[in-house]
Amino acid sequence: MVTVKLKEIGKNFGEVKIINGVNWEILKGELMVLVGPSGCGKTTLLKIILGVLDPDNGEIYFNQKLMNKVSISERNVGFVPQNFGLFPHLNVNENIGYGLKMRNIPKNKIEMLTNKFIGMLKLEGLGLRATNQLSWGQRQRVALARALAIEPSLLLLDEPLSAVDWASRKEITDEINRMQKRLRITTIYVTHDINEAFEIGDRIAVMHDGKIEQCDRAECLIKTPKSNFIAAYLKNRRVGK
Amino acid sequence: MELFKAFMLTLASFFIVFVIISIFYLFTALSYGTLIIEYLLSQQILLALWVSISSSTIVMLISLLFGVPTAWLLANKDFKNKGLLETLIVDVPHSFPPGVIGTTYLFMFQTTSPIGTLLQNLGISLVNTFWAMILVKTFISAPFLIGILTMRFRSLRETELEVIAKSLGASEFKTFYTITLPLSKNAIVGGSARCWARALGEVAGTIVFAGAIIPGITQTMPAIIVFEAQTSLPASLTLALILATISITILILFKILSERNQ
Ligand SMILES: Nc1ncnc2c1ncn2[C@@H]1O[C@H](COP(=O)(O)OP(=O)(O)OP(=O)(O)O)[C@@H](O)[C@H]1O
Ligand SMILES: [Mg+2]
Numbered sequence: 001m002v003t004v005k006l007k008e009i010g011k012n013f014g015e016v017k018i019i020n021g022v023n024w025e026i027l028k029g030e031l032m033v034l035v036g037p038s039g040c041g042k043t044t045l046l047k048i049i050l051g052v053l054d055p056d057n058g059e060i061y062f063n064q065k066l067m068n069k070v071s072i073s074e075r076n077v078g079f080v081p082q083n084f085g086l087f088p089h090l091n092v093n094e095n096i097g098y099g100l101k102m103r104n105i106p107k108n109k110i111e112m113l114t115n116k117f118i119g120m121l122k123l124e125g126l127g128l129r130a131t132n133q134l135s136w137g138q139r140q141r142v143a144l145a146r147a148l149a150i151e152p153s154l155l156l157l158d159e160p161l162s163a164v165d166w167a168s169r170k171e172i173t174d175e176i177n178r179m180q181k182r183l184r185i186t187t188i189y190v191t192h193d194i195n196e197a198f199e200i201g202d203r204i205a206v207m208h209d210g211k212i213e214q215c216d217r218a219e220c221l222i223k224t225p226k227s228n229f230i231a232a233y234l235k236n237r238r239v240g241k
Numbered sequence: 242m243e244l245f246k247a248f249m250l251t252l253a254s255f256f257i258v259f260v261i262i263s264i265f266y267l268f269t270a271l272s273y274g275t276l277i278i279e280y281l282l283s284q285q286i287l288l289a290l291w292v293s294i295s296s297s298t299i300v301m302l303i304s305l306l307f308g309v310p311t312a313w314l315l316a317n318k319d320f321k322n323k324g325l326l327e328t329l330i331v332d333v334p335h336s337f338p339p340g341v342i343g344t345t346y347l348f349m350f351q352t353t354s355p356i357g358t359l360l361q362n363l364g365i366s367l368v369n370t371f372w373a374m375i376l377v378k379t380f381i382s383a384p385f386l387i388g389i390l391t392m393r394f395r396s397l398r399e400t401e402l403e404v405i406a407k408s409l410g411a412s413e414f415k416t417f418y419t420i421t422l423p424l425s426k427n428a429i430v431g432g433s434a435r436c437w438a439r440a441l442g443e444v445a446g447t448i449v450f451a452g453a454i455i456p457g458i459t460q461t462m463p464a465i466i467v468f469e470a471q472t473s474l475p476a477s478l479t480l481a482l483i484l485a486t487i488s489i490t491i492l493i494l495f496k497i498l499s500e501r502n503q
Contacts, residue, residue, distance in 0.1 A: 050404075050408055051408075052401075052404050052408075071407075072404070072407045072408055073407045073408070073409075073410050073411060073412055074410075075408070076410070077408055078408070078409075079404075079405060079408045081401060081405065085400070085401055085402055085405045087402060087405075087406075087420065088424070089423050089424055098406070098409050098411075098419075099409030099410050099411075102406075102409055102410040102411040102412075102415055102419075103410050146409070147409075150409055150410060
C-alpha cells in the first residue's frame with residue numbers, strides 16, 4: 001500500500017500535449033476516482049503511473065521513492081484495462097495465478113491463493129473455464145482477481161464498467177468498493193461517467209485538457225467548484241440517487 | 242447486399258478454380274506412370290530430393306533463429322525510419338528476382354572482392370557449395386516468415402497483453418515465453434511453412450550462385466526440373482509431380498500442426 005505522488009507530469013504525443021503538468025496525490029488506502037471527458041488523457045496518465053509510458057517530464061513517487069526509472073514489472077501495480085486483457089490461452093485459474101507464477105511462488109501456494117481469490121470474487125466452479133466462455137461480469141472479476149492476487153501496492157482500474165451491461169453495474173461497483181475497503185489497497189478508478197464517480201469515490205479528481213483541474217471530496221466539488229468547467233461538468237450529474 | 246454477395250462469390254470462385262486447376266493439372270502427368278517408378282528408384286533423383294528437403298529445412302531453421310528476433314524488434318521497438326527498414330528487410334527481398342541475388346552474391350564472394358579475399362584467407366570457399374545455396378535461399382525465404390511474424394507481434398502489442406504480463410511481474414523474457422510465443426504459434430507455424438515452401442521452390446539463385454549441378458550437394462529437384470524442361474517434357478513433368486506431391490503433403494502437415502495448436 002502506497003501514497004502516490006505526481007509532480008509536474010507532462011507527456012506529448014508528437015507535437016500534441018496530452019498530459020500538461022499534472023500534480024496529484026493519492027493517499028494510502030484511498031479509493032480515488034479519476035473522471036473527465038473522453039480523450040482528456042485519463043488512460044495516458046494511468047499508463048504513465050503503471051510504467052508503460054515514460055513521461056516527458058515530471059516525477060512519480062510511490063511513498064517517498066522516485067519511480068520514474070523503475071521498470072513496469074518491478075512497480076507492483078495491479079492493472080485492469082478497459083478491455084480486461086485476460087490471457088486467451090490460459091484458463092481462469094491460470095490467469096489469476098499468472099503473477100504469482102512469475103514471482104516463482106511454489107505451486108501449492110499459488111493454488112491456495114488462486115482459490116482464495118476465486119472465492120472472494122464469486123468465481124467458484126469457473127476455474128478451468130476458458131476466458132472466452134465467461135460473461136462480461138465474470139471476465140471483469142477474473143481481471144480484478146488477477147490484479148489483486150499479486151498483492152499490488154497500487155490498483156489501477158481503467159473504466160472497469162465500460163464493457164458491462166447496465167444491470168450488472170451496481171453489482172460490480174459494490175464488489176469493487178467492498179474489495180477495496182477490505183484490502184485497503186490504494187486504488188485509482190478511471191471513468192468518464194460523473195455519476196459513477198460520485199457513487200464510488202472517496203475523492204474525485206476531475207481531469208480536463210491534460211490537467212487535474214480539481215481533486216476533492218464529492219460534496220466539496222459541488223459546493224466549491226474551482227472553475228467554470230467543473231461547475232458545468234458537474235451539471236451532467238443525475239440528481240438524487 | 243445480394244448483388245454484392247454474388248459479386249464477391251463469383252470472383253472468389255474464379256480465382257479458386259484457377260489456382261486449383263493450375264495445381265492439379267500437373268497430376269494428369271500421372272499417365273507417365275512407369276517414369277515415376279523409374280525416377281523414384283534413381284539415385285540422382287533421390288539425392289536431389291534429399292538436398293531440396295534438407296536445405297529448405299535448414300533455411301527454415303535459420304530463418305526462425307534470426308527472423309523471430311527481427312520481427313520482435315520491428316514490432317515492439319519504436320525508432321526513427323523503422324518503416325523504411327521494414328520495407329528493406331521484408332518487402333524488398335520479395336521483389337528481387339532470385340537470379341539477381343545469386344549474381345550479387347557471386348560478385349560479393351568472388352576472390353577479388355574484399356569479402357571473398359577474407360574468406361579465402363580463412364580457407365573458406367563458398368561459391369558452388371551447399372552453404373552458398375543456403376545463403377541465397379535464406380535471403381529469398383526468410384522475409385516470408387518475418388513478414389507474417391511482424392504482423393502477428395504487432396497486433397499482439399496492440400492488445401497490450403504483454404504490458405499486463407509485465408505489470409504482473411513478468412520479465413521481458415518470461416513475457417515473451419509465456420505470452421508472445423504461445424499466442425503466436427499459428428503465425429510461427431504458418432510463416433515457417435511459407436518460408437520452407439519458398440526455399441524449396443527457389444531455383445534461379447541456387448543455379449547462379451551454387452551451380453546446382455553436384456548431385457547430393459547442390460543439385461536440387463527444381464534445378465533438375467528446370468534443366469529437363471528444355472529437353473524432355475515428360476521427364477520434367479514427372480519430376481515436378483513427385484516434388485509437388487511431397488511438398489503438398491508437407492504443407493498439409495504444417496497446416497494440421499497449426500490447427501492442432503489452436
Ligand atoms: N499512442 C498515441 N499516439 C498519439 N495520440 C494518442 C496516443 N494515445 C492516445 N492519444 C491521444 O491522447 C488523448 C488522450 O487519450 P486517452 O486515451 O488518455 O484518453 P482518455 O481520457 O482515456 O479517453 P476515454 O475516456 O475515451 O478512454 C486522445 O486525444 C488520444 O487521441
Ligand atoms: Mg481511456
